[in-house]
Amino acid sequence: xxxxxxxxxxxxxxxxxxxxxxxxxxxxxxxxxxxxxxxxxxxxxxxxxxxxxxxxxxxxxxxxxxxxxxxxxxxxxxxxxxxxxxxxxxxxxxxxxxxxxxxxxxxxxxxxxxxxxxxxxxxxxxxxxxxxxxxxxxxxxxxxxxxxxx
Amino acid sequence: xxxxxxxxxxxxxxxxxxxxxxxxxxxxxxxxxxxxxxxxxxxxxxxxxxxxxxxxxxxxxxxxxxxxxxxxxxxxxxxxxxxxxxxxxxxxxxxxxxxxxxxxxxxxxxxxxxxxxxxxxxxxxxxxxxxxxxxxxxxxxxxxxxxxxx
DNA sequence: GAACTAGCGTTAGTGTGACTAACGATTGGA
DNA sequence: TCCAATCGTTAGTCACACTAACGCTAGTTC
Numbered sequence: 001x002x003x004x005x006x007x008x009x010x011x012x013x014x015x016x017x018x019x020x021x022x023x024x025x026x027x028x029x030x031x032x033x034x035x036x037x038x039x040x041x042x043x044x045x046x047x048x049x050x051x052x053x054x055x056x057x058x059x060x061x062x063x064x065x066x067x068x069x070x071x072x073x074x075x076x077x078x079x080x081x082x083x084x085x086x087x088x089x090x091x092x093x094x095x096x097x098x099x100x101x102x103x104x105x106x107x108x109x110x111x112x113x114x115x116x117x118x119x120x121x122x123x124x125x126x127x128x129x130x131x132x133x134x135x136x137x138x139x140x141x142x143x144x145x146x147x148x149x150x
Numbered sequence: 151x152x153x154x155x156x157x158x159x160x161x162x163x164x165x166x167x168x169x170x171x172x173x174x175x176x177x178x179x180x181x182x183x184x185x186x187x188x189x190x191x192x193x194x195x196x197x198x199x200x201x202x203x204x205x206x207x208x209x210x211x212x213x214x215x216x217x218x219x220x221x222x223x224x225x226x227x228x229x230x231x232x233x234x235x236x237x238x239x240x241x242x243x244x245x246x247x248x249x250x251x252x253x254x255x256x257x258x259x260x261x262x263x264x265x266x267x268x269x270x271x272x273x274x275x276x277x278x279x280x281x282x283x284x285x286x287x288x289x290x291x292x293x294x295x296x297x298x299x300x
Numbered sequence: 301g302a303a304c305t306a307g308c309g310t311t312a313g314t315g316t317g318a319c320t321a322a323c324g325a326t327t328g329g330a
Numbered sequence: 331t332c333c334a335a336t337c338g339t340t341a342g343t344c345a346c347a348c349t350a351a352c353g354c355t356a357g358t359t360c
């Protein structure tokens with residue numbers, strides 16, 4: 001099921017492809033597990049952000065999670081339908097909605113924290129603790145490069 | 151534009167998220183450049199595979215590139231429309247189509263080889279040569295884990 | 301040689317994620 | 331008071347991963 005033996009040499013040599021494939025496999029495992037908890041990545045991103053920053057507007061959530069504000073609408077709908085967040089108009093600025101974490105949302109967050117830690121451990125299983133640190137370091141360097149000039 | 155300063159601590163700590171983000175940024179750059187050459191990732195995968203393995207069926211292409219055979223149909227259509235491959239029935243087994251690289255396809259492949267090498271270099275710019283090797287090594291370990299039990 | 305099974309290419313459709321465009325409502329500043 | 335900007339929302343595009351089903355062809359078994 002992987003091309004490490006059957007694929008073209010050129011494809012195996014492409015680091016960008018390697019990166020994509022590793023991410024894809026990790027994402028798949030993450031999404032599988034999240035689905036079993038009736039959640040997806042964005043749900044976690046929103047819940048975690050609300051937990052750390054308190055009630056914020058959708059625009060601020062969009063900034064902090066990097067979810068497009070157009071997509072955020074559906075995410076908040078889903079979370080609200082599960083009573084994990086509340087959406088209420090901001091009295092101070094009636095353009096805004098204030099999104100608040102509910103006790104149920106906080107419980108879900110803790111559940112997902114655990115779940116994601118487990119999946120991460122599974123995905124990184126082939127690496128030692130030192131290698132995991134190294135990987136995080138290298139990936140951070142890549143990600144931050146783009147953070148600079150934007 | 152990245153959450154390394156504005157995002158929740160929990161999100162920054164998630165290695166699976168880090169991996170996804172790095173892959174996403176790299177993919178975006180790759181796709182941008184490929185688009186300028188009127189191509190996409192799958193085009194390259196197919197062209198490179200044909201170059202290394204000669205004329206093969208779509209089923210074999212699907213195995214070697216990990217493109218689903220249902221999606222491969224459109225990819226071959228696109229490549230054929232650009233005269234980069236030819237699709238002809240296999241006389242030895244009339245269920246099969248034999249896909250062949252054309253001279254034009256080979257030219258495009260060389261062009262994309264260069265293009266992708268440049269993008270890879272740009273994406274990995276923050277890393278030294280040794281670090282790039284290390285990254286490739288770690289990612290390979292992750293990818294091969296899944297290759298095992300499938 | 302008829303029937304069955306399996307492989308092949310194709311069509312259609314699902315779900316997720318990234319991303320753009322545009323609109324109505326509201327706000328703050330010139 | 332008018333203007334520009336911001337906010338939430340709707341709608342839609344594109345790429346990728348993945349599933350289901352169908353018609354055709356090939357090879358095998360009875």
